Amino acid sequence: MQEFDNLTEKSAAPAVPVPYAPPATFGIKSWAEEDRPREKLLQKGRAALSDAELLAILLGSGTARLSAVDVAKLVLNAAQNDLNSLARFSVKELMKQKGIGEAKAIAIVAALELGRRRKEAAAPARTTITGSRDIYRLMQPHLQDLPHEEFWVVLLNRANVVMRTVSISRGGVAGTVADPKLIFKEALEQLASSIILVHNHPSGNRNPSAADIALTRKLKDAGLLLDLPVLDHLIFTDQGYHSFADEGML
Incomplete structure (x- = not known):
């Protein structure tokens, strides 16, 4: 009986290790509607959104395993969560981030440039009607x-x-x-x-x-x-x- 057991153990094929794959995140469409960036902006106003959520609206989509918000968080993290630092990133530097292609990098650069120009523009004089x-x-x-x-x-x-x-x-x-x-x-x-x-x-x-x-x-x-x-x-x-x-x- 002992010999049979040994024979069985020797003939068994060695286990093949399965490579680890991180679990896929749920896409934004699976979130509650009030938590989706676009819907949240419409329902609660732009001030209610975080920097990552606003950036996610610009990106439009994420990757197979990362939502647009996840990708936005990675981009912000690369800039130490500082929008002024992010504004200095070039298109090529942004494209080094996971989930950022050329089109998305250009959209980010364009949006931040608009913000810079708005800061530079003088506030228009406001007219008060007295008569x-x-x-x-x-x-x-x-x-x-x-x-x-x-x-x-x-x-x-x-x-x-x-x-x-x-x-x-x-x-x-x-x-x-x-x-x-x-x-x-x-x-x-x-x-x-x-x-x-x-x-x-x-x-x-x-x-x-x-x-x-x-x-x-x-x-x-x-x-x-x-x-x-x-x-x-x-x-x-x-x-x-x-x-x-x-x-x-x-």
């Missing part, structure tokens, strides 16, 4: 010398500082259509506190038409319901303007 004359000067670059009518809306914050000027519609010599839904959609999306309406009369006639008066009343009433007051409606001409607020027509 109708300020509105007229603000809109001159947009409406001066136009041969057709355009309708614009000026979005203001609580301090009456201009947030944006938005073109709503463009028409012909005789008029243009101002859709209230588009006007208030822009204001609500930008979280404006109040709005100013502006349209031009290419004819040079500053007097409001019956349609201008009716539209102003309609928009004023809608603004009150939405807590977005209409502060003024300016009729712009190359020689001057008509202000509904100044004339007590609001």
